[in-house]
Structure formats: structure tokens, C-alpha cells
Amino acid sequence: MFPTPVERRSAAIQASYKALLPIALMMWLLPLLMVALFSIKPDADFTQGNLWGLPSSFAGFENYTRVFTDSAMPRYLINSIFITVPTVIGAVALSCMTGFALGVYRFKGNIWIFFMFVAGNFVPFQILMVPVRDLTVNMGLYDTRMGLVLFHVAFQTGFCTLFMRNFIRALPRELIEAARVEGVSEIRIFWYVVLPLMRPAIAALSVLIFTFIWNDYFWAVVLTQGVESQPVTAGITAFNSQFRAAYHMMSAGSIIAALPPVMMFFLMQKHFIAGLTLGAVK
Amino acid sequence: MAAPITSEPAPPPARGYWRSNQMRIAPWLFLAPGMVFFAIYVVLPIFQSFHISLYRWDGLGEARYIGLQNYERLLDDPAFYTSLWNNLRWLVLYLLAIPGGLFIALFLNQQVRGIRLYKSLFFFPFVISQVVVGLVFAWFYNPSIGLLNPILGLFGAGPVNILGNPNTVTYGIIAAGLWPQVAYCMILYLTGLNAVDPEQVEAARLDGAKGWKMLWYVILPQLRPATFIAVVVTVIGALRSFDMVSVMTNGGPFGSSRVLAYYMFEVSLSEFGFRMGYGAAIAVVLFLIMMVYIAFFLWRMWREERGY
Known part of the structure; x- marks a missing residue:
């Protein structure tokens, strides 16, 4: 193991390492801690200049309740859910199939189709912006959640295909060969042989895509504009202009907006990291 | 599991078009939905953007063909150069996430x-959205409310208004x-360190290697795959x-923190008018810069695939 495990070092080094950990973490998360502190302070603390001291009274409950009762935040959160969840289902479903096709079959053009998906996944959004916006407007889907979902599904299919194809490549081929010898049709092989083995990949990909889409801001701004369809990343701007200079409210709102992917991460940590670090180890 | 194994009757000899051709048809059947979506929303728009960049177009009315005039105008546009220069600063300084992530990973690998x-x-x-970050x-x-100036005050420095000063604003944003990018590189390296032999x-x-020497000659070579991914995602x-x-x-103050991605958006979709053609030309430039890295990535993948 590198660096040398602290257990093998002197007691003094061990103790200082353990003391250093929480200090380093505090410094690392300092900006976030500041916002968390703001979010539980009453309004009065800001007018009286008590910015970084302890809150004069605990107003966390009140502030967070107001986020839900006095603003459009619940609406934005619901929009985010109705954009994110269908996208995850759509992109994962499409890429299970494309990944299967590219991972299992040898045919001419396989590698080029694969490269098309990989390259497409890296292009800057701006090169797609004008035509995609135009297409969405022409389909009558501008400023709808559906318009965003369709685009996200299509774009995420690139990354998901890369992920699924590499995962399927690593599965034992003998299973598929054996099923073929038995005369099982290709569609049944996909459904009954390969799909059950892909469960860990599906889980990892689902959490990753959930986070990516929940956090998307660019397409939310390009393809939607109103409270009816905007997700929370775009809605937070409107929220902040409603509570201009009310830092306790803006802080509480930001924390609410950031929370769902954070919870997803802590609940599904293993899958999340497995997905993110795919390829980091040979 | 003691049940007798009853052998299924062998399937009848393959008949019909599907039966005899399914190995050839199946991959295309599975590819079709994904490819159609991807073609409509990703592949075609790239070509359309190239096309639009040759027109003067406000997004609604008639588009007028003007050849390369949009690109010629870019060459005389100071905002374009500011954006390009800022992109370069982003590119170079963002790479600090890699040693930063490695450093934290080494610190936490206990x-x-x-x-x-x-x-x-x-x-x-x-995990937090970039908007919230x-x-x-x-x-x-x-x-007036931030914690940065009081901290600087402890060291006798400041006060500063990082985002209000055209000379510091881009560094502040970078x-x-x-912050999130270092975290990403850290997790890549932690996973990599786990797999070090x-x-x-x-x-x-036993040979007496330790500290820097050990890191440079023994550990880092084994972390190559993690470093490669870290470079790709950071760029x-x-x-x-x-x-x-x-x-x-x-993009402010006075447009000094614009980058190409932002400037393109501003030109095409803001109160300053909908100059879709000009915006598309900026997007094409950004795309071509990105293409260098995409090509490099694909080339590496291709080399690895041949090894299969």
C-alpha cells in the first residue's frame, strides 16, 4: 500500500493524522459550511451584521419551510423529477440494446458505430444548440418537459452505450455461445441471458445519469423558460431574484436544489463510484 | 437438485427468413432505436451547425447565405479573443485538478x-450541480457577506472583490x-491506488525506494489508466x-470572464439579438478545438481495441 499505512508509523504520527483529517475536511467544505450556516440563520442576523457567528436563534425550520410554501420551488423540483426519471429509463433502455449489439456481434462497421457514440458524447453542447432548439420548437415541444427528455435520452445514449458495451464485452462469451447452440433466439438471449447479468451496470448507470440530468443547466435554459417546465437548476435563478439579498433564503433554496443527487450518491455510493471510475483500473 | 434432467426435444431445423438470418439482422434491430435518436439529436445537428454558420439568420426570418463572413467577423471581434484566451486559461489551470486530486487521494489512502x-x-x-457550486x-x-475576505484579513491581506475585477474574475471562477473537478480526480486516483500491486x-x-521516488517510479506508472481518464474528463x-x-x-464584468461556450450562447440567445449564424460559427470553432481531444481519445481506444 502507498503511502505507508499510518498504523506502521509512530503513535505521534498516527495521532496527528487523525487530528488532521477533520481539519482538512472542514477547510475543503468551508464554502458549503458557510452556506449551510446561512440557511439556518434568521433574517435579523444579516441586518445586524452577525454573519459568521452562531445564529441568534435557530431559523432553519422556518427558512426551509418557506422555500416550499412561499416559492415555486416545489414545482421546479417536480419538473426535475419528471425530466430526470424518464431520461434515466429511456437512456438506459436504449443503451442496453445498443451496448448488446456492439458488444456481442462482430459485423462490419461495428467499431465505427461505437466510435460515433463515443465521439458524440464528447462534443460541446453549443454545436448542437441552434439545430436542437429549432427542432424542438418545430415539434411543438419548446418549453415542455418532453422536449428536454427527448434530447437528454438521445445525448446520454452516447455515454451509456460506451459504458454498456464495455461491460458486456467483459461478460463470459461462453454463456451466449451455449445458448446459441441450444437454439435460443437472439432476442431471448438478450432478454434472458445477458440482461440479468447487466444488473450492476444498469444500477451504476442509472445513478450516474440521474445526477448528470438533475444537474443539467445548459439545456434547461435553452429548451425551457417557464415555471411550467423548468427544472430546479434553472428555477433557482428565478428563486434567487424573488429573494434578492435574502441570503438565508437563497442558501436554503440552493441546499434543497442540490440535495436529491447528494442523497442518491450517499444511498448508492458503491454503484456510483463503480460507474464513475470505469476504466480507471485495467 | 435431484430432479432428473429431461432433455428438451432438439429445436426444429431453422426455417423462415428470421431463423436463418437472425445473426445478421439482430444487431441492427438492437441498434436501430438508439441510432435513430442519436442521429437526429446529435449527429445531424453537428452538420446543421456547420451549415448555419454560413448564413445570417435571426432564428425566425429568412436566412441569408453569406459564405465565410461570420468567420471573418470573428477575426475582428475582441470579445471572441477574450473568450478564446479565457478558454486557454481554463484549459491550463483546470489541469491542476489532476495533481490536486492525486494529493488528496494519497492523503486519504489509509x-x-x-x-x-x-x-x-x-x-x-x-455530486452537487455546478449551478449551486x-x-x-x-x-x-x-x-459584503463572504467568508473569503475575513480569512484573508487574518493573514493581513485583502480585502478583494474577485468577481468584480476583470483581472481576477476568471481565476475566481476557475x-x-x-473544487468539484479535484474531487472527481481524487476518486479516480483512490480507485487506482486500490489496484496498485x-x-x-x-x-x-526493500530496494530502499520511498517518498517521491516511490511515487514517481513505482506508483504513478501503475496509475496511468486513472491519469488518462482524469486528463480526458478535465480537458x-x-x-x-x-x-x-x-x-x-x-460573462462580466465588461465581458471579461466570457468563454467560447458562454459567448456562443450570449450571441445566439440573449437580449442582444438572436444571431444564430454568428453563434454557430463560434460553436464550430469550439467544436474543432474539442475535436483534437476527441480524435486523440478515439485513437487511443482504437489502439487498445486492436489488442483484443
Whole structure:
């Protein structure tokens, strides 16, 4: 193991390492801690200049309740859910199939189709912006959640295909060969042989895509504009202009907006990291 | 599991078009939905953008063909050069996320109690949306309510208004952007360090290698795959920087923090008018810069695939 495990070092080094950990973490998360502190302070603390001291009274409950009762935040959160969840289902479903096709079959053009998906996944959004916006407007889907979902599904299919194809490549081929010898049709092989083995990949990909889409801001701004369809990343701007200079409210709102992917991460940590670090180890 | 194994009757000899051709048809059947979606929303728009960049178009009315005039105008546009220059700064400074992530990963690669929780907490800035990261840092820098100036005050420095000064604003945004990116690189390296061969490390230790030498000659070569991915995602992330610029400064003050991704958006979809053709030309430039990295990535993948 590198660096040398602290257990093998002197007691003094061990103790200082353990003391250093929480200090380093505090410094690392300092900006976030500041916002968390703001979010539980009453309004009065800001007018009286008590910015970084302890809150004069605990107003966390009140502030967070107001986020839900006095603003459009619940609406934005619901929009985010109705954009994110269908996208995850759509992109994962499409890429299970494309990944299967590219991972299992040898045919001419396989590698080029694969490269098309990989390259497409890296292009800057701006090169797609004008035509995609135009297409969405022409389909009558501008400023709808559906318009965003369709685009996200299509774009995420690139990354998901890369992920699924590499995962399927690593599965034992003998299973598929054996099923073929038995005369099982290709569609049944996909459904009954390969799909059950892909469960860990599906889980990892689902959490990753959930986070990516929940956090998307660019397409939310390009393809939607109103409270009816905007997700929370775009809605937070409107929220902040409603509570201009009310830092306790803006802080509480930001924390609410950031929370769902954070919870997803802590609940599904293993899958999340497995997905993110795919390829980091040979 | 003692049930007798009853052998199924052998399937009848393959008949019909599907039966005899399914190996050829099946891959295309599985590819079709994904490819159609991807073609409509990703592949075609790239070509359309190239096409639109040759027109003068407000997005609604008639588009007028003007050849390369949009590109010629770019060459005389100071805002374009500011954006390009800022993109370069992003690209170079963003790479600091890689040594930064490695440093934290080395610091946390221990097995003391509670270390797993520490690793998760160090990582979680990456999970937060860039919009919120941008807001958090904008408040952190804010001269009237932010914590930055009081901290600088402890060291006798400041006060500063990072986002209000055209000379510092881009660095301030990049620092904010580094926060989640360092976390990402850290997790890549932590995973990589997990897979480092302990026998090699012990052998090197017996040979007297330690500290920097050990890191450089024994550990880093084994971390190559992690480093490669870290470089790819960091470069792409740097060129994609849009959210932070938009949330923290709107490209200001005086347009000094614009990057190509943001400038393109501003030109095509803002109160300054809908200049879709000009915007598309900026997007094409950004795309061509990105293409260098995409080509490099694909080339590496292709080399690896041949090894199969």
C-alpha cells in the first residue's frame, strides 16, 4: 500500500493524522459550511451584521419551510423529477440494446458505430444548440418537459452505450455461445441471458445519469423558460431574484436544489463510484 | 437438485427468413432505436451547425447565405479573443485538478476508522450541480457577506472583490470549478491506488525506494489508466465550462470572464439579438478545438481495441 499505512508509523504520527483529517475536511467544505450556516440563520442576523457567528436563534425550520410554501420551488423540483426519471429509463433502455449489439456481434462497421457514440458524447453542447432548439420548437415541444427528455435520452445514449458495451464485452462469451447452440433466439438471449447479468451496470448507470440530468443547466435554459417546465437548476435563478439579498433564503433554496443527487450518491455510493471510475483500473 | 434432467426435444431445423438470418439482422434491430435518436439529436445537428454558420439568420426570418463572413467577423471581434484566451486559461489551470486530486487521494489512502466517510465527504462537491457550486462560491467571494475576505484579513491581506475585477474574475471562477473537478480526480486516483500491486510496492521498499521516488517510479506508472481518464474528463470539462460563468458573472464584468461556450450562447440567445449564424460559427470553432481531444481519445481506444 502507498503511502505507508499510518498504523506502521509512530503513535505521534498516527495521532496527528487523525487530528488532521477533520481539519482538512472542514477547510475543503468551508464554502458549503458557510452556506449551510446561512440557511439556518434568521433574517435579523444579516441586518445586524452577525454573519459568521452562531445564529441568534435557530431559523432553519422556518427558512426551509418557506422555500416550499412561499416559492415555486416545489414545482421546479417536480419538473426535475419528471425530466430526470424518464431520461434515466429511456437512456438506459436504449443503451442496453445498443451496448448488446456492439458488444456481442462482430459485423462490419461495428467499431465505427461505437466510435460515433463515443465521439458524440464528447462534443460541446453549443454545436448542437441552434439545430436542437429549432427542432424542438418545430415539434411543438419548446418549453415542455418532453422536449428536454427527448434530447437528454438521445445525448446520454452516447455515454451509456460506451459504458454498456464495455461491460458486456467483459461478460463470459461462453454463456451466449451455449445458448446459441441450444437454439435460443437472439432476442431471448438478450432478454434472458445477458440482461440479468447487466444488473450492476444498469444500477451504476442509472445513478450516474440521474445526477448528470438533475444537474443539467445548459439545456434547461435553452429548451425551457417557464415555471411550467423548468427544472430546479434553472428555477433557482428565478428563486434567487424573488429573494434578492435574502441570503438565508437563497442558501436554503440552493441546499434543497442540490440535495436529491447528494442523497442518491450517499444511498448508492458503491454503484456510483463503480460507474464513475470505469476504466480507471485495467 | 435431484430432479432428473429431461432433455428438451432438439429445436426444429431453422426455417423462415428470421431463423436463418437472425445473426445478421439482430444487431441492427438492437441498434436501430438508439441510432435513430442519436442521429437526429446529435449527429445531424453537428452538420446543421456547420451549415448555419454560413448564413445570417435571426432564428425566425429568412436566412441569408453569406459564405465565410461570420468567420471573418470573428477575426475582428475582441470579445471572441477574450473568450478564446479565457478558454486557454481554463484549459491550463483546470489541469491542476489532476495533481490536486492525486494529493488528496494519497492523503486519504489509509485505513483508519471512519476513513470511508471522509472519502465520501471529500468527494461530494462533485455530486452537487455546478449551478449551486457557482452560487456557493459567488457568496463565498462576495465582499459584503463572504467568508473569503475575513480569512484573508487574518493573514493581513485583502480585502478583494474577485468577481468584480476583470483581472481576477476568471481565476475566481476557475477556482470554483476546480473544487468539484479535484474531487472527481481524487476518486479516480483512490480507485487506482486500490489496484496498485502491493508486492511491487514492498519489493521497491526493500530496494530502499520511498517518498517521491516511490511515487514517481513505482506508483504513478501503475496509475496511468486513472491519469488518462482524469486528463480526458478535465480537458472536456474545461472546454464545456458554461454553468459557472453564467451563474457567477454572466460573462462580466465588461465581458471579461466570457468563454467560447458562454459567448456562443450570449450571441445566439440573449437580449442582444438572436444571431444564430454568428453563434454557430463560434460553436464550430469550439467544436474543432474539442475535436483534437476527441480524435486523440478515439485513437487511443482504437489502439487498445486492436489488442483484443
